[in-house]
Amino acid sequence: MTETTEAPQAAIFHLLKPAASCAFDDAYVKQYLAKWDMLKHTRFLHFRYTKAYHKMASDEFLIDFFNDPNVQKALEVLQPKGEWQPVAGKVKSVSSSVVKASMTRMDIFDKLEDAEPSIIRGASSSIMKCMEEVVDGFTVSDTLREMLVKGEESENYGLFSDEERAEFLYLVFKHISLGGAMNQYEDEIEPYLDISKRIYKEMLSVQKDPISGKVAIASPLFSVKGVDAEGGWSLFPVASENSFAYISMDPQRRTCKLWYHAFLPYW
Numbered sequence: 001m002t003e004t005t006e007a008p009q010a011a012i013f014h015l016l017k018p019a020a021s022c023a024f025d026d027a028y029v030k031q032y033l034a035k036w037d038m039l040k041h042t043r044f045l046h047f048r049y050t051k052a053y054h055k056m057a058s059d060e061f062l063i064d065f066f067n068d069p070n071v072q073k074a075l076e077v078l079q080p081k082g083e084w085q086p087v088a089g090k091v092k093s094v095s096s097s098v099v100k101a102s103m104t105r106m107d108i109f110d111k112l113e114d115a116e117p118s119i120i121r122g123a124s125s126s127i128m129k130c131m132e133e134v135v136d137g138f139t140v141s142d143t144l145r146e147m148l149v150k151g152e153e154s155e156n157y158g159l160f161s162d163e164e165r166a167e168f169l170y171l172v173f174k175h176i177s178l179g180g181a182m183n184q185y186e187d188e189i190e191p192y193l194d195i196s197k198r199i200y201k202e203m204l205s206v207q208k209d210p211i212s213g214k215v216a217i218a219s220p221l222f223s224v225k226g227v228d229a230e231g232g233w234s235l236f237p238v239a240s241e242n243s244f245a246y247i248s249m250d251p252q253r254r255t256c257k258l259w260y261h262a263f264l265p266y267w
Helices: 027-035 058-065 068-072 106-115 143-153 167-178 192-205
Strands: 014-015 042-049 076-078 084-086 091-096 129-135 137-143 206-208 215-217 219-228 242-250 257-263
Touching: 014 068, 027 192, 042 058, 042 068, 042 143, 058 068, 058 091, 068 192, 106 167, 129 143, 137 143, 143 167, 167 192, 167 242, 192 257
Parallel strands: none
Antiparallel strands: 014 042, 042 257, 076 084, 091 219, 129 137, 206 215, 219 242, 242 257
């Protein structure tokens, strides 16, 4: 006699309306995302799901997420010619990684004031300009983007540690600082810091430790690099470090949030 085991039942995902306080619906945030050429290629979705997942069961959760009919109905991905394509068909596998999100303060960016060569100019917070060049599709005309794009070739590469550069807060700051192909860059650092803080808080949930009283991040967070789907669709139109899909979970409320952005070269 052969014993059979039923496959675990997948969750059902229900699309939620954005909260009144949602950063991605805020006129101030949208104004800057549009200026940085990110708004038109960004999608933000919020879902409630019906099944409890262990925080280490990312593969199961992400497969269920991308295969859910309600997710596929709501989610679109950008194509190389700039059109949006609905997703469809069974997703067989998802390529992803866990993203560290442990920071609850913005003071990681205080060290920008100590950079050499300078990145920001003293109390004015003006971003220092440099000779313009194009690197990996990004126009580099100041020392901030020079550090973010050129990696180890930048004299300021060592300003942040590998651990800090892997933090979600740093990644959000990097993404919006680089922006899209037609980015209208800021002359001062403050808008980048402010929008980074708002998006970071939107994507993550926090909880207070009952003993220490300290606030800690409670959301597991995943970066989705690609999917293997029978429908033949790809997650991003081109490979770029500013094409990304972050999915955060709130295990207590059984909700998740997707922030998707696709970089589309101008040329």
